[in-house]
Amino acid sequence: MSTTGDPRGSAPTGVSAVLALVIGVVGFAALSILGLGMLTFFTDSDILTVPGVDWWPGIVGMVVAVGAFAWMLWPALAQDRAPFTAVIPVALVAAVVHLVAVGLGALLSGGGATAALSAASQLVTHGSSPVVLLAALVASWAAIALRRTGSRAPRWPWEDDSE
Numbered sequence: 381m382s383t384t385g386d387p388r389g390s391a392p393t394g395v396s397a398v399l400a401l402v403i404g405v406v407g408f409a410a411l412s413i414l415g416l417g418m419l420t421f422f423t424d425s426d427i428l429t430v431p432g433v434d435w436w437p438g439i440v441g442m443v444v445a446v447g448a449f450a451w452m453l454w455p456a457l458a459q460d461r462a463p464f465t466a467v468i469p470v471a472l473v474a475a476v477v478h479l480v481a482v483g484l485g486a487l488l489s490g491g492g493a494t495a496a497l498s499a500a501s502q503l504v505t506h507g508s509s510p511v512v513l514l515a516a517l518v519a520s521w522a523a524i525a526l527r528r529t530g531s532r533a534p535r536w537p538w539e540d541d542s543e
Contacts, residue, residue: 404523437485
């Protein structure tokens with residue numbers, strides 16, 4: 381009796397692109413929120429301290445940044461062998477979109493152009509934008525690593541159906 385295939389079963393193909401995207405998006409949101417929270421805790425300051433601007437531009441900015449992160453990460457994950465170099469544009473776009481969305485949110489919330497520019501500059505100078513950038517780098521790298529790895533659920537030898 382001869383076998384034509386691998387006795388250990390088919391070669392693992394890694395996680396699906398959709399699952400890697402979901403894990404990456406959730407990871408980006410969680411790391412961003414954690415990082416921004418730790419930044420405020422350790423620096424004992426608020427993320428935005430612009431007069432006339434409440435917390436809505438920050439929320440809108442993060443939601444838009446998560447959407448941009450997913451939009452940029454999907455083409456890389458849709459490939460069979462997702463390139464690790466995709467983490468750089470994904471992270472840069474997520475951080476810049478966050479910055480622009482918070483600025484536009486501050487502008488549209490009635491703060492005016494001065495408040496919008498002040499909010500955007502505070503994100504950069506107080507460290508919020510680097511936190512979002514780092515969170516996007518880590519989360520996109522993890523999602524691409526999940527997609528590239530040839531992992532599957534562990535199986536014990538006695539779980540093989542052929543015996």
